[in-house]
Amino acid sequence: xxxxxxxxxxxxxxxxxxxxxxxxxxxxxxxxxxxxxxxxxxxxxxxxxxxxxxxxxxxxxxxxxxxxxxxxxxxxxxxxxxxxxxxxxxxxxxxxxxxxxxxxxxxxxxxxxxxxxxxxxxxxxxxxxxxxxxxxxxxxxxxxxxxxxxxxxxxxxxxxxxxxxxxxxxxxxxxxxxxxxxxxxxxxxxxxxxxxxxxxxxxxxxxxxxxxxxxxxxxxxxxxxxxxxxxxxxxxxxxxxxxxxxxxxxxxxxxxxxxxxxxxxxxxxxxxxxxxxxxxxxxxxxxxxxxxxxxxxxxxxxxxxxxxxxxxxxxxxxxxxxxxxxxxxxxxxxxxxxxxxxxxxxxxxxxxxxxxxxxxxxxxxxxxxxxxxxxxxxxxxxxxxxxxxxxxxxxxxxxx
Amino acid sequence: xxxxxxxxxxxxxxxxxxxxxxxxxxxxxxxxxxxxxxxxxxxxxxxxxxxxxxxxxxxxxxxxxxxxxxxxxxxxxxxxxxxxxxxxxxxxxxxxxxxxxxxxxxxxxxxxxxxxxxxxxxxxxxxxxxxxxxxxxxxxxxxxxxxxxxxxxxxxxxxxxxxxxxxxxxxxxxxxxxxxxxxxxxxxxxxxxxxxxxxxxxxxxxxxxxxxxxxxxxxxxxxxxxxxxxxxxxxxxxxxxxxxxxxxxxxxxxxxxxxxxxxxxxxxxxxxxxxxxxxxxxxx
Numbered sequence: 017x018x019x020x021x022x023x024x025x026x027x028x029x030x031x032x033x034x035x036x037x038x039x040x041x042x043x044x045x046x047x048x049x050x051x052x053x054x055x056x057x058x059x060x061x062x063x064x065x066x067x068x069x070x071x072x073x074x075x076x077x078x079x080x081x082x083x084x085x086x087x088x089x090x091x092x093x094x095x096x097x098x099x100x101x102x103x104x105x106x107x108x109x110x111x112x113x114x115x116x117x118x119x120x121x122x123x124x125x126x127x128x129x130x131x132x133x134x135x136x137x138x139x140x141x142x143x144x145x146x147x148x149x150x151x152x153x154x155x156x157x158x159x160x161x162x163x164x165x166x167x168x169x170x171x172x173x174x175x176x177x178x179x180x181x182x183x184x185x186x187x188x189x190x191x192x193x194x195x196x197x198x199x200x201x202x203x204x205x206x207x208x209x210x211x212x213x214x215x216x217x218x219x220x221x222x223x224x225x226x227x228x229x230x231x232x233x234x235x236x237x238x239x240x241x242x243x244x245x246x247x248x249x250x251x252x253x254x255x256x257x258x259x260x261x262x263x264x265x266x267x268x269x270x271x272x273x274x275x276x277x278x279x280x281x282x283x284x285x286x287x288x289x290x291x292x293x294x295x296x297x298x299x300x301x302x303x304x305x306x307x308x309x310x311x312x313x314x315x316x317x318x319x320x321x322x323x324x325x326x327x328x329x330x331x332x333x334x335x336x337x338x339x340x341x342x343x344x345x346x347x348x349x350x351x352x353x354x355x356x357x358x359x360x361x362x363x364x365x366x367x368x369x370x371x372x373x374x375x376x377x378x379x380x381x382x383x384x385x386x387x388x389x390x391x392x393x394x395x396x397x398x399x400x401x402x403x404x405x406x407x408x409x410x411x412x413x414x415x416x
Numbered sequence: 417x418x419x420x421x422x423x424x425x426x427x428x429x430x431x432x433x434x435x436x437x438x439x440x441x442x443x444x445x446x447x448x449x450x451x452x453x454x455x456x457x458x459x460x461x462x463x464x465x466x467x468x469x470x471x472x473x474x475x476x477x478x479x480x481x482x483x484x485x486x487x488x489x490x491x492x493x494x495x496x497x498x499x500x501x502x503x504x505x506x507x508x509x510x511x512x513x514x515x516x517x518x519x520x521x522x523x524x525x526x527x528x529x530x531x532x533x534x535x536x537x538x539x540x541x542x543x544x545x546x547x548x549x550x551x552x553x554x555x556x557x558x559x560x561x562x563x564x565x566x567x568x569x570x571x572x573x574x575x576x577x578x579x580x581x582x583x584x585x586x587x588x589x590x591x592x593x594x595x596x597x598x599x600x601x602x603x604x605x606x607x608x609x610x611x612x613x614x615x616x617x618x619x620x621x622x623x624x625x626x627x628x629x630x631x632x633x634x635x636x637x638x639x640x641x642x643x644x645x646x647x648x649x650x651x652x653x654x655x656x657x658x659x660x661x662x663x664x665x666x667x668x669x670x671x672x673x674x675x676x677x678x679x680x681x682x683x684x685x686x687x688x689x690x691x692x693x694x695x696x697x698x699x700x
Contacts, residue, residue: 249439249480323478324516328593329506329533337545338529342520
């Protein structure tokens with residue numbers, strides 16, 4: 017690179033020296049005369065030096081340009097590793113919870129005791145109401161107090177103490193916060209499992225709709241398969257093929273261009289909250305991705321097999337089914353499985369915009385500071401995705 | 417072989433002033449005229465790039481000619497489109513140098529490709545799209561495999577077969593298709609001498625026993641001389657020789673291939689078909 021006639025005539029010390037001089041001068045000027053941050057000054061100086069290096073050495077030019085881009089983009093994306101170190105206490109408090117003071121413990125104990133008292137009172141109040149439905153409020157209050165005291169006295173003190181301790185532990189965990197230990201109550205697990213199944217269901221139908229639509233469209237987006245439907249070498253036929261492929265490919269670009277999340281927002285606005293909006297969002301995005309991938313694959317099919325079938329007088333659809341599909345089926349299946357696995361992950365966050373799945377629960381729990389429940393759901397998602405990944409890999413190996 | 421009601425025509429192929437110009441101004445064929453009789457086996461010889469393949473591919477319209485006229489089996493086929501191109505291809509079996517089988521399908525399925533032409537109605541087509549054929553089609557396919565002597569390979573994957581076996585599957589496909597004309601484009605150029613002999617013998621036997629005309633492109637003058645009753649010599653897109661095999665002299669061959677015939681004949685492919693013992697169709 018850059019060893020053309022021009023560079024060979026320029027002495028080495030100028031080739032390296034001139035851009036370096038420009039670099040130093042520009043750096044000094046940029047940092048001294050303007051109020052720019054060091055990173056931006058470096059970026060501008062490198063860009064200036066790169067322009068100086070352009071006629072002398074392309075390799076130096078490329079290197080300086082890369083440094084300029086990295087300096088600028090690092091500044092714009094606020095790269096700050098020091099911040100990460102400074103905030104380590106906050107990170108550990110957020111993830112693992114804060115350490116509790118004596119006051120917190122006393123508070124928890126008091127709240128637990130009060131909670132148990134309230135439970136006795138609630139039971140007693142209900143019992144009093146049952147015993148004397150027509151009593152005056154004052155009589156009811158007296159009866160409630162009496163019954164609560166009796167129930168308390170009747171219950172063994174060890175049992176009461178145990179109930180208080182259970183509540184106290186829960187209060188302490190809530191006060192401590194953090195993601196650990198993950199929530200493991202069975203009723204909650206069932207709730208998460210249900211939401212997770214909805215997520216997988218969204219991914220299944222989203223992927224299926226996308227695959228079924230992408231196959232015929234991608235046949236129209238590849239020159240090689242279009243030749244089966246619109247044959248001939250005349251100018252207008254070539255133009256027609258070019259036009260069809262262009263239009264279909266732009267449709268793929270448009271479908272793929274929007275993230276599932278953005279599409280989900282649109283579909284929620286149209287269809288209302290629920291998993292159907294998520295399914296369609298996944299389907300549209302995946303259609304764009306798979307359509308392009310399939311079309312590119314069709315572009316590389318072996319022409320000989322197509323001609324072998326065509327030469328027997330087969331129709332266009334027969335040629336697709338007998339010459340194109342046999343060659344590309346392993347690729348179509350493996351790509352679809354790959355997208356399915358990726359769609360399960362996408363579907364698990366779609367709930368954040370109300371498009372169904374476990375994301376809705378995660379969003380609700382984060383807003384309620386119930387991070388331990390979020391932790392359980394995250395673990396479940398990882399397990400399910402790993403399981404699907406494993407199954408898909410096995411299926412692909414079988415197919416190859 | 418199935419009984420075939422074939423009108424007695426003087427010529428299977430009639431080509432007049434055929435020209436093919438590819439985009440970019442390359443003339444692959446210039447003013448080619450030739451006729452192939454109803455029961456003939458004709459060989460086209462000539463150096464690489466002479467236009468032999470383009471000529472064969474023009475006849476079944478894998479290539480669109482840019483000028484001239486064509487009649488195949490007495491039917492005008494100049495400039496036909498769509499359905500009539502399919503009809504033309506259905507009647508015209510083609511054998512390729514690279515066999516052009518669908519590699520991921522079985523041998524039997526590849527032969528059934530020849531039956532697709534019989535299942536093309538608005539309703540009849542759909543079962544074939546999911547690889548379903550009726551008993552009649554299966555019987556025809558198996559019969560064709562027996563004819564070329566590889567019935568025992570029916571359930572093997574096409575790509576697992578040797579080159580010679582694959583070419584025989586291609587011939588079985590053409591038989592199952594019930595072709596009334598066979599075009600063979602360098603059928604033995606990718607084969608070892610022994611397989612080449614089997615394939616050429618099979619084509620010759622089909623021609624002899626069923627009367628189906630065969631037009632075959634060949635690299636080797638000796639092979640052409642042995643199998644064809646008539647030889648057509650091509651050079652630079654033109655026909656430069658057309659006559660009985662015996663009339664082709666060494667001088668003419670030298671003209672055809674340029675200076676040294678030896679070099680051309682001993683190119684990538686060994687032109688040895690020493691034994692002349694005939695191999696018949698197994699159950700012809």
